[in-house]
Amino acid sequence: MRPLIHLVAGARPNFMKVAPLYHELVRRGETDPRIVHTGQHYDDAMSDGFFRDLRMPSPHHHLGVGGGSHAEQTGRIMLAYENLCLESRPDWTVVVGDVNSTLACAITAKKLCIPLAHLEAGLRSFDRTMPEEINRVATDAIADLLWTPSPDADLNLRNEGVPTSRIKMVGNIMIDAYVMLQDAIGKLTAYREFEVKAGEYGVVTLHRPVNVDNAASLAVLVNELEKVAKVLPLIFPVHPRTRARLEAAGFWPRLLASGLHVCEPVGYVGFMSLVSNAKLVVTDSGGVQEETTYLGIPCLTVRDTTERPITLTEGTNRLIAPGDIAISVADAMSGAFPRGKRPTLWDGYTAARVADSLAEAVVK
Template structure:
């Protein structure tokens, strides 16, 4: 390592949540003189909310490399990312590769780097749901098994890794990078006041977001969810930010009109991060099956009703405001929140908006020691 030849660090992102997580790290690394962060966009997901404004909010430049792999089956996507990313590594070999989260791009780029003997760091390592029917769980397990450096967000991540024999030297707890993104954009989020645009009052409404196949692809489950949401909306306005796929399923199963016409239900299009978090931060409760929202609601001490059998973020249940719920129990969970019978969040160590700085220090120590 020298000032003349800065360490080349590839930062991999393939979907909107990835960019939210890598933005604080990119900026932290950009401010260092010993390294050069290189942004690699695999193009795994096309997202209408990944507009120029999205990148402007995050103050991110155009990616240095765009693989443009697009959608497809898990095998197609993973294979295309591997082939495209391998070419990049041959042309301009990095010194380190940083992957984040658990999408196919995460696994694909980690595999390429490992096979080329390029050190790999995994940000958000150690998360486990225990559910191997989730493609993301397989991605997490394999990525963690081949990564050289495992940055975990919480103690449960450490424990999951140690339980399968991962050497302590590879594990470093750095905290929750997603909360760095929230803090980075806090002023814009607070200024968004999204609830006002919907004619709502702070702490007087709930937010709903559902997209997982286990919930929306099953007509019976989705009908139960719609029934419970419509009923609960009689007591608390609910803003349903409908993912395009969810909206399509609602339409296919003949449920869209029932939901959109219900009193107290505000069916809206998906929002960008700033606008959406402007809505969440003032909500009374959240109903979701998303991963990241479980963390953000715990951080903000907002009751979270997660419609899933398991979660890869168990600390949000043990120490936070998150509770797992089956579709038939959603209305009962809403009533618990409204009656004040819901747990408060504990302060989780290193969930403080300063994770990026710890990641930079960790990486610099490894590079210096090499």
């Protein structure tokens, strides 16, 4: 019987990381990979659409957890995943990224003495007010195998006392997802729906609590985006929680009247079609910092920390304050922005290296 591997996905960034590994494991046929969808992102636009784009089957197990506070969501995931493991115990549990599903399933697996691997391990913002940072640190502390995307992640883990034998730098799995679907992305030309030209517009994504959870911070963002929209068309796929905050603060009608191209969230292929043809990106996302570095597109990250510092030191990313969006866009448009380079092992073969490492671990 082939070893049973649980690949845990709960939120949109997880799906992009799980997909290349799932396809690689299926191709090799040495293990039995099963997708466990916790339901942390539970609407079609944020979940099912991404599965279709990434050519993934319907999840083998759907825990159906849904929303709630961090504690409620984490607790429900732990209960549901424990029941699944007791019914069908995996040989390994693989968690990815830094969302609540990551930590919940990691803790559950370890308490059941199931070997645990963390894909995208070692990233640190060193800002423990971020829920994601807590998830990252705690998951890495208990994982048996830590697959890292870059040398800084290896260093972070060693500084925390993780034995070198448990750390394996494999590269950036997000780039595998892009390379896997590059042809489909290139053919889509999604920007044409907004009557803009390639290279002559920007893409906006904003959803971090620090940016969107209070009216004062939202006011600054809306003001800055209005300024930019006068000189550069902006396409803004609005995250559901961001829209809810904009509506609650009374800014939604103003945003619609500002000239921004506001739309619903789009699937992975559609979103990457927009990004790959953009002049620049304004974001507070983690993964977008990596994708823009790979593509050589200026990325203005509206945060004061990043867990992906290699996108600053080697890539096209810069951290900016909310009130500096317009002036930073002007700099990027004038060419006063780093060109960057692709970091080592961001090459589209991370899933193969992960599969090699997993095969070795399973044999042991």
